[in-house]
Amino acid sequence: MPRLLVVHHSPTDTVRALTDAVVAGAHDDAIEGVEVVVRPALEAGAADVLGADGYLLGTTANFGYMSGALKHFFDTIFLEAGGALSDDGSAAGGRQGRKPYGLWVHGRYDTTGAVRSVQSIVGALPWVPAAVVLEVLGDVTEEHRAAAYELGGTLAALLTS
Ligand SMILES: Cc1cc2nc3c(=O)[nH]c(=O)nc-3n(C[C@H](O)[C@H](O)[C@H](O)COP(=O)(O)O)c2cc1C
Numbered sequence: 835m836p837r838l839l840v841v842h843h844s845p846t847d848t849v850r851a852l853t854d855a856v857v858a859g860a861h862d863d864a865i866e867g868v869e870v871v872v873r874p875a876l877e878a879g880a881a882d883v884l885g886a887d888g889y890l891l892g893t894t895a896n897f898g899y900m901s902g903a904l905k906h907f908f909d910t911i912f913l914e915a916g917g918a919l920s921d922d923g924s925a926a927g928g929r930q931g932r933k934p935y936g937l938w939v940h941g942r943y944d945t946t947g948a949v950r951s952v953q954s955i956v957g958a959l960p961w962v963p964a965a966v967v968l969e970v971l972g973d974v975t976e977e978h979r980a981a982a983y984e985l986g987g988t989l990a991a992l993l994t995s
Contacts, residue, residue, distance in 0.1 A: 835867055836868050836993035836994070837869045837888075837993075838870050838871070838888045838990050838993055839867070839878070839882055839883065839885075839888070840853075840856065840857055840860065840870065840871065840872045840892070841873050841874075841875050841890050842856075842873075843875040843893050843894060843901040844892065845944065846894075846975065848974055849892070849894055849940045851980045852892065852938060852940055853973045853981035853982075854888065855939070855979040855983045855986070856912030856982045856983070857870065857872055858983055858986065859982065859983035859984060859986025859987035859990070860989065860990040862986075862990065862991075864987075864991075865987060865991050866989045866994065868993045871885075875901070875903040875904045875907040876903050879911065880910065880914035884915065886936065888934045888964070888989050888990075888993050889936070890936045890989050891904065891935060891952060892940075893937045893939055893940075893948060894941065894948075895940065895947070895948035896948070898947030898948065899902075899926070899951045900952050902946050905951075912925070912955070915960075916960045918958050919958075924954075924956035925954055925955045932961075932962060933961045934961070934963075934965075934989060935962070936964055936968075936985050936988065936989045937949065937952055938968035939967065939969050939970070940970045940971075940974075941971055943971065945970075964992055965985055965989060968982060968985050970982075
């Protein structure tokens with residue numbers, strides 16, 4: 835059965851509301867035959883990544899970057915997951931991606947740097963963006979929850995085809 839891995843850092847109720855909506859969307863009744871595995875970013879490992887067919891990543895924006903927890907996840911799994919490094923140690927771009935991924939980022943004032951930081955690393959993994967990045971600022975509204983639900987459903991549905 836195809837497996838969708840959800841890796842998230844959800845330190846507050848606000849962010850947890852988004853994460854819960856993403857996971858609920860991935861479990862939508864209309865989607866059958868996809869296993870959804872949910873892991874806090876500090877607990878996810880390379881085996882989780884290698885065993886999955888698609889990915890959903892969730893993080894807060896911190897200091898204009900992704901959370902330290904999601905960065906720790908990438909530091910841990912990057913090479914085993916097929917990532918390539920440049921000579922200067924940065925993530926080397928241009929990998930041919932096949933496994934779909936989606937991303938949501940929550941912040942209070944600007945998530946641009948956090949999104950870019952994830953994309954710069956994931957661009958060197960054999961993954962391909964499969965949905966528009968969901969960026970949420972401030973309090974989570976019903977619209978945000980609906981968008982998060984749709985993001986989860988989109989990635990799960992992709993794995994059924
Ligand atoms: C140390 C720190 C750095 C942060 N940096 C950013 C940032 O660069 N951009 C942003 O939009 N929000 C930033 N925030 C806000 C967090 O993203 C936000 O607190 C987190 O998503 C949880 O949301 P909540 O506080 O509404 O529950 C920062 C928060 C902290 C504590």
